[in-house]
Amino acid sequence: MSQEQDQVQGDAGKWRIEVDRLVCAGTGLCLGTAHGRMRLDGGRARPVEDVITPDDAVTDAAETCPMEAITVRDATTGEVLAPLR
Amino acid sequence: MTVTETAGPPKYPFGPVVRLDLHPRYAELCRNEPVSRVTMPYGGEAWLLTGYHEIKEFLADPRFSSHAATEPDTARVTPLPLRPGNLLSMDPPDHGRIRKVVAHAFRPRIVSQLADRMRDLVDSELDAMEEAGPPGDLVQRLAIPLPVRMIVELFGVPYEERAEFRRYSDVFVATSAHTKEEINEARDGLEEFLRRLIAKRRSSLSDDLVSVMIEALDAGELSEVEAVRTGIGVLMAGHETSLSMISNVCFLLLAQRELYARLCDDPELIDPALEEMLRIIPLRSVGSFPRRASEDVVIGGVTIRKGDTVIFQRAQGDRDERVFEDPDTIRFDRERNPHLGFGHGMHYCLGASLARAELRVALEGLMARFPSLRLAGTAEDVPWKPGLIARAPESLLVTW
Numbered sequence: 001m002s003q004e005q006d007q008v009q010g011d012a013g014k015w016r017i018e019v020d021r022l023v024c025a026g027t028g029l030c031l032g033t034a035h036g037r038m039r040l041d042g043g044r045a046r047p048v049e050d051v052i053t054p055d056d057a058v059t060d061a062a063e064t065c066p067m068e069a070i071t072v073r074d075a076t077t078g079e080v081l082a083p084l085r
Numbered sequence: 086m087t088v089t090e091t092a093g094p095p096k097y098p099f100g101p102v103v104r105l106d107l108h109p110r111y112a113e114l115c116r117n118e119p120v121s122r123v124t125m126p127y128g129g130e131a132w133l134l135t136g137y138h139e140i141k142e143f144l145a146d147p148r149f150s151s152h153a154a155t156e157p158d159t160a161r162v163t164p165l166p167l168r169p170g171n172l173l174s175m176d177p178p179d180h181g182r183i184r185k186v187v188a189h190a191f192r193p194r195i196v197s198q199l200a201d202r203m204r205d206l207v208d209s210e211l212d213a214m215e216e217a218g219p220p221g222d223l224v225q226r227l228a229i230p231l232p233v234r235m236i237v238e239l240f241g242v243p244y245e246e247r248a249e250f251r252r253y254s255d256v257f258v259a260t261s262a263h264t265k266e267e268i269n270e271a272r273d274g275l276e277e278f279l280r281r282l283i284a285k286r287r288s289s290l291s292d293d294l295v296s297v298m299i300e301a302l303d304a305g306e307l308s309e310v311e312a313v314r315t316g317i318g319v320l321m322a323g324h325e326t327s328l329s330m331i332s333n334v335c336f337l338l339l340a341q342r343e344l345y346a347r348l349c350d351d352p353e354l355i356d357p358a359l360e361e362m363l364r365i366i367p368l369r370s371v372g373s374f375p376r377r378a379s380e381d382v383v384i385g386g387v388t389i390r391k392g393d394t395v396i397f398q399r400a401q402g403d404r405d406e407r408v409f410e411d412p413d414t415i416r417f418d419r420e421r422n423p424h425l426g427f428g429h430g431m432h433y434c435l436g437a438s439l440a441r442a443e444l445r446v447a448l449e450g451l452m453a454r455f456p457s458l459r460l461a462g463t464a465e466d467v468p469w470k471p472g473l474i475a476r477a478p479e480s481l482l483v484t485w
Contacts, residue, residue, distance in 0.1 A: 026423070027428075027433035028145045028429055028430045028431070028433070029431055029433050031145065031430075032145075032147060032177060032181070032430060032431035033431070043423060047440050051105070059231070060181060062187040066188075066191070066192075066193075066434070066435070066437050067193065069193060081179050
C-alpha cells in the first residue's frame with residue numbers, strides 16, 4: 001500500500017482542526033469549549049492533535065470563536081464542517 | 086488621610102472614582118502584592134487581583150465559578166449579585182450551550198456587514214450636530230445613538246420601544262446610583278419586557294437575535310429564563326459598555342488633544358490607537374464581576390480557598406510593567422498589545438467585534454468631519470455619571 005493510500009485510509013471519517021494563528025487573539029475560549037483538544041502556544045491557540053476522531057466540542061469551538069480563527073474540515077475531503085454560514 | 090488603622094483587610098474600593106484615573110493603590114499592589122485581600126462594600130472579604138498574569142490565569146481557570154458568585158453571600162461591589170441564568174453568571178456546560186446560540190450574531194463576518202449601516206447612522210447624527218452648530222454633545226450625538234441603534238436592530242427590539250428599554254437599563258447597571266429595590270425593580274421590568282418581546286416576535290421570526298433565541302427555545306436548547314436573562318445580558322453589555330467606551334475614548338483623545346491631532350494626521354493609526362484606548366481606559370468603575378473558587382486554587386503563589394470570592398482590576402493588569410513597557414503612557418506604536426480589555430477565556434466579550442467596529446466608525450466619522458474638534462470647556466468641566474458599573478461622562482460638549 002502506498003503511503004498516500006495509507007494516509008487516506010487512516011484519515012477516513014476523521015476531522016482536521018485548523019487555526020489561523022494570524023487571526024487568533026489567544027482568548028482561550030476554545031480551550032474551555034473543546035476541552036483537551038486545544039492549547040495555547042505563544043499566546044495563540046493550536047490544536048493538541050491536528051487530525052481527530054469526530055468530536056462536537058471542536059465544531060462548537062469553531063462556531064463560537066470570537067475571531068473566527070478555527071476551521072474544522074473533513075480530513076479526507078477537505079469539506080468545511082464548521083463554522084457554517 | 087487620617088484614618089485609624091483597623092484590623093482586617095483594607096476597604097474596597099480604595100477611594101472615589103475620578104474620571105478615568107486609577108487609584109494609585111492598584112499600582113502598588115500590582116508591584117508588591119498582585120493577589121491581595123480586601124473588604125468589599127457588600128458580602129465581606131474577597132481577593133483582589135491586580136497583576137496581568139494572575140488575572141489571565143484566573144480568567145482561564147474553570148475552577149473559578151461565575152455561577153457560584155450568584156449566591157447572596159458573595160462579596161461584591163454591586164448591591165445585588167448577578168441573577169443566575171445570564172451568560173455572564175454561567176459555568177460549563179451551560180455556558181457553552183447558551184453561548185453557541187447567541188455567538189453567531191456577533192461573528193466578525195456578520196458584524197462587518199453592519200459597517201455601512203453604522204457609517205450612515207454616524208453621518209446623519211453628525212450632520213445634525215454640524216447643522217445645529219457648536220457646542221455639540223458627543224454623548225447624545227454619537228456615543229448613545231450608535232450602539233443603542235445597533236444592538237436593538239441586531240437583537241430585534243422594535244425601535245419605538247427603545248426608550249422603555251433604556252429607562253430600565255440605566256438603573257440595571259448601577260453600583261451605588263440606585264437602591265437595591267430600584268435595581269430589582271428594573272431587573273423585573275426588563276425580564277417582563279423580554280418575555281413580552283419573545284411572545285410578540287414568535288409570529289414574525291427573522292434573522293435577528295431574538296428570533297434565533299426563540300428557535301433555540303423551541304428546540305429545547307435553552308429555557309425561557311435563560312433566554313430572557315441572556316437576552317438582557319446581551320442587550321445591556323451590548324450598549325452600555327460601547328456607549329461608555331465611545332464617550333471615554335472621545336474624552337481621552339480630546340482631553341489630551343495632541344492624541345486626537347496625531348490621529349487626524351495619520352488615520353492609519355486608528356487600529357493601534359483603539360487597542361491602546363481599550364488597554365488604558367478603566368471602563369469598570371471599580372473591580373469586576375466576582376467568581377468563587379470551587380476548590381482550593383493557587384494563584385501567584387497564594388492559596389485561594391474553596392468558596393472564596395475573587396475580583397480583579399483589569400485596567401491595572403493592563404498596566405503591569407512586567408508585560409507592558411512604559412505602561413502608564415498612551416502609545417500608538419506598541420508592537421504587541423495583548424490587553425485584557427475584552428477579558429480572557431470562556432467569558433471573552435461576545436461583542437468584541439461589534440464594539441471594535443462601533444469605536445472605529447465613530448472615531449473615523451468624527452476625524453473626517455471635525456479635524457478642529459476640541460472640548461468646549463476644560464477637561465475638569467466634563468461631568469461624569471457616578472455610581473455605575475461603567476465609567477462614562479454624563480455629557481461631552483465639544484466645539485469645532
